[in-house]
Amino acid sequence: MISTPDGVEVVATGADAAALALPPLLVLDALTEFLDAEGLGSGAISWQRIGEGHSNLTYLLRRGERSLVLRRGPRPPLPKSTHDMVRESRIQLLVKAAGIPVPDIVAVCADDSVLGVPFYVMDHLDGVVITDDEPAGLDTPEQRRATAFAAVDALVTLHGVDVGSGGLERVGRPDGYLERQVSLFSSLWDASTRRSVPEIASVASWLAANTPKSQRASVVHGDYRIGNLMFEHGAPPRVLAILDWEMATVGDPLADLGYFLATYAEAGAATTPLELTPVTRRLGSPSRAELAARYGAATGLDLSDLRWYQALALWKAAVFCEAIYTRWLNGERPGDRFAPTLADGVPALVRESARLIEG
Template sequence: MHTVPDGVEVVASRERARRLGSPPLLVLDAVTGFLDAHGIGSGPLAWQRIGDGHSNVTYLIERGGESVVLRRGPRPPLPKSTHDMVREARIQRILHGHGVPVPEILAVCTDEDVLGVPFYLMSRLDGTVVTDAIPAHLSPAAERRATSEAVVDTLVALHGIDVTRGELASLGRPEGYLRRQVDRFRGLWEVNTTRSLPAVERISDWLARHLPASQAASVVHGDYRMGNLMFAPRAPARVLAILDWEMATLGDPLADLGYLTATWSEAGRPTTPLELTTVTRSPGYLTQRQMAERYRSRTGLDLTPLPWYQTLALWKAAIFCEAIYTRWRRGERPDDTTFGPSLETGVPRLLERAGQYADLTATARRR
């Protein structure tokens, strides 16, 4: 934990923040005042950046024996209708009431004068997020399998919630979800890139021509992967919380399954920038195919069109990552020295993998 600012990402005061050319992400006196207003801790605070996210930013805040987690968007300017922390907090509050494992939302700040963007505070959970190292208690072969199964079963439970009544029904319009996804992200590419990658248009045309009929309506997390799950600190494998609800809405549940399987690391498959939990390349974890079969056996949904959803997932990911790459090139991500520059080749790799799910490479060869 840090008890002093680093002078760029985190500063001690609003006065110091005003003198910087690029706004900081955390202003300690502003956060202290917000904590005071909500009766959270006392005295000086300590902070630590946590999580592997490349979009929104999360900090662990400790103060007077109390620990909370602060989540905010990146530095402005922000693309329209993105990084909506107020909506993200509201979604979690609603889902908490339906038994979905999410952190408790403690406070929401809509006043952009505090940190420059809205943010919220949530409870700190004692758990483990699995990314590039296997925790000891989840390392035995049986626990590796159980971990994979918990990932699928938690998604099945989320998709089983009735979204037709109450506050949940206000979170989105399931009808036409897939068409809107294709149209929206096609438009986002045009405003978030400075280069020509013809595969984007080729894949978007294929998606539009082969649009499947949705079999069900559910909460769609939008970024459902193992790195966005917190597991209990002791065996057996159990999901304590689903994290990062920025992309959540109501729509087609197979969109989540397509994303989960398409980004799932598996031995023998090529890597992409979305491979954020590399441990599942190790023996003992379920394969993409096994995970899809477990999901099918528990939901009864027809997975014949799953390659379409996997294509959509990686195509969207490429467009999202291109926005990050463009922001990095413009100097809007000064702390990013690895992920942003890697996307020069990473985005084309995502598009290539998306084309493989759509079998566009084979189609191009047959022409």
């Protein structure tokens, strides 16, 4: 058994798992049987948790000469309609068929009896994800600027995918997307919180009263930021894959742009819990206004309501971060070092959303 601050993480057998108060995250005998049935590698499994892991969990697996990545949800119980690995994998397969760079999915498991939750397995990609550090070759002012612009260009390409065919037309309902977002997350707040946070209701009311009209429908990633992009090694920056599609749907493309800009760390701007790639504060990185201008020039979309989309992004983030915080308070995320920071982090997100509203 492998223990961590949040309980036993990996066990050898199902019998070991059954003896625990909290279910483990990997059960090696069941996982070995599944991988064998799928023809994915051979021999013993070595594993390593990778990524930030605040929501879903990602593991690098090695079996002989095969390197794989497994993605699964957190321990049950899970909030309704969240952490849907089967849906997430299906969307990635659809956008890959449309030419969007994503990892190759090689197996999907909808059977809860294997690991306790559904999961999927991808081929491992040899690239780099930029968060606290910059890879060699992308650490100059010129390459920092080019990296941020490459992220915008990849978003433009994603939003250019035809959502009227190829299966993507069944992924989401673009009509009324923005209105549903405000209504849904308002209800999620009520179901998720155990406290009163000033301005959460007033921001929701403003968003509902000032909802812009969507200009077109596109694939919406839902968590589009530099930390969810994998780049090739070396310069110039090239996006190897877009990662983490849990929140993807079909809706208003400016929702992605608003989230990207709201979470982009800009020199001199206030920090929030969503600042997961702080290196973009360094010399050479473009401003949010420059990134928005590049996107607008490439798409032809009117960005006059962009402030609304950025406020929506921060407000929504406050809601789903509150759900993480409440699960931690309930003892469902023991050992989570990120969740306690949300005691102050969620109000900070709401304040920043309100500040945007005030202009």
